[in-house]
Amino acid sequence: MINIKNRVKQILFDADDTLWENNIYYLEANRDFFALITENGFEKEEIVKDFDNLEMKVIRKRGYGSINYVYILEELFKKYNNHSKSKLDYGRLQEIKKRFLEHPLQKPLIFKDVVKTLNYLRGKYNLFILTKGDQEEQSGKIVHSELDKLVDDYFVVPEKNDREYRRILEKFSWKAHETCMVGNSPKSDINPALRSGMYAIHIPYRDTWKVDIEPIISHNGYFTILKSFSELITVL
Numbered sequence: 001m002i003n004i005k006n007r008v009k010q011i012l013f014d015a016d017d018t019l020w021e022n023n024i025y026y027l028e029a030n031r032d033f034f035a036l037i038t039e040n041g042f043e044k045e046e047i048v049k050d051f052d053n054l055e056m057k058v059i060r061k062r063g064y065g066s067i068n069y070v071y072i073l074e075e076l077f078k079k080y081n082n083h084s085k086s087k088l089d090y091g092r093l094q095e096i097k098k099r100f101l102e103h104p105l106q107k108p109l110i111f112k113d114v115v116k117t118l119n120y121l122r123g124k125y126n127l128f129i130l131t132k133g134d135q136e137e138q139s140g141k142i143v144h145s146e147l148d149k150l151v152d153d154y155f156v157v158p159e160k161n162d163r164e165y166r167r168i169l170e171k172f173s174w175k176a177h178e179t180c181m182v183g184n185s186p187k188s189d190i191n192p193a194l195r196s197g198m199y200a201i202h203i204p205y206r207d208t209w210k211v212d213i214e215p216i217i218s219h220n221g222y223f224t225i226l227k228s229f230s231e232l233i234t235v236l
């Protein structure tokens, strides 16, 4: 385990599924949606493949977020309805959408010990939230959960890739080896941060979005993995 106490000056935190619950609402809606379509004689594998393809296209074109997710469900519903012998139940789709949008997407459920841990760290380091997604939706979640009061600033970006990490380092004249990224996603939080020369702390989440999963790259001692958010105080 790395010990980077006093080595880093600024810490960046991912938000979805690191500070608060997010992906389970999507997984639940997926499950209900796939059930609705398969009950009408379609193969689940085919639907999942279709869903994944459309999701990638929508992300590229329109970005992340709950509104775009609902759009995907509507488009797929239309497609399968056109190919179905009997009409699909539109009321069920409306229920799935309603249930999904009723989840605390706007004012998220913050994970245990997050506030306490941020309070502990804020006197020692400069803290920032770095989240990808829809500008308005992500900012709203940060502000409504009042986590903006515990960090120095927050950034919402369309994609968290190498270029984005380097851009942030450059913009604030931060040295990579004095900067640490904390998050649940190997693809968006850990690997691009490590490739940019930063420290990275992985806090895996059981329901991480499959798009965000990939093997962790080699890291030369700049990486550690923790079981929970509150364990941050053992390495920072």
Ligand SMILES: [Mg+2]
Binding pocket: 014, 015, 016, 017, 018, 183, 184, 185
């Ligand atoms: Mg995340």
